[in-house]
Amino acid sequence: MFTGLIEEVGKISAVAQRGRARILTVKSNKLINEIKIGDSVAVNGVCLTVFEKLADCFKVEAVEETIKKTTLGSLKNGDFVNLELSLKLDERLGGHIVLGHVDSTGTIKSIKKLKNSWIFEIEFPREFEKYIIPEGSIAVDGISLTVAELDGNRFRVSIIPFTWENTNLKFRKVGDKVNLEFDFLGKYVERFIKTIGRKLWRGE
Numbered sequence: 140m141f142t143g144l145i146e147e148v149g150k151i152s153a154v155a156q157r158g159r160a161r162i163l164t165v166k167s168n169k170l171i172n173e174i175k176i177g178d179s180v181a182v183n184g185v186c187l188t189v190f191e192k193l194a195d196c197f198k199v200e201a202v203e204e205t206i207k208k209t210t211l212g213s214l215k216n217g218d219f220v221n222l223e224l225s226l227k228l229d230e231r232l233g234g235h236i237v238l239g240h241v242d243s244t245g246t247i248k249s250i251k252k253l254k255n256s257w258i259f260e261i262e263f264p265r266e267f268e269k270y271i272i273p274e275g276s277i278a279v280d281g282i283s284l285t286v287a288e289l290d291g292n293r294f295r296v297s298i299i300p301f302t303w304e305n306t307n308l309k310f311r312k313v314g315d316k317v318n319l320e321f322d323f324l325g326k327y328v329e330r331f332i333k334t335i336g337r338k339l340w341r342g343e
């Protein structure tokens with residue numbers, strides 16, 4: 140479990156293929172001393188397990204199903220990635236609950252520079268419209284953000300200077316793909332309503 144508050148921007152230093160999976164070597168300057176083999180690390184919002192640790196980097200494996208749903212299949216040497224370690228029970232939950240289970244990818248349609256912030260407009264598959272609401276939470280590449288505006292299958296988020304400087308958003312451009320994780324509470328509500336509806340229809 141994560142909070143969506145990015146702790147470091149790491150860098151992909153090597154990519155290797157293992158069957159249909161990809162081995163990613165991620166360089167870390169800040170978090171590397173805390174990371175242990177077996178730890179969960181969110182890489183651009185994707186929960187992955189560290190299987191090897193070196194002096195200044197760690198290795199994770201993205202399996203076929205993960206590659207299908209995320210942008211990890213397109214990562215290459217030199218790409219910057221958002222990193223967050225899993226939440227400790229004694230820490231404050233500063234963002235929102237992020238599971239690291241990416242639902243889909245979205246496409247950046249526009250980036251607008253304002254005086255003291257940036258507005259990103261992101262398009263996502265229509266099948267996920269039911270899981271997003273204005274002023275609700277969403278994780279974009281693992282970053283906990285608030286939906287400022289919603290227009291069909293596009294939403295806008297406002298990026299403050301701190302987020303801009305401390306995540307990989309400053310390297311993003313129009314047309315880039317990003318990982319999206321919608322608020323899991325909406326999924327549970329949907330499941331609950333469907334289950335109750337089926338029981339009522341059966342007269343249980």
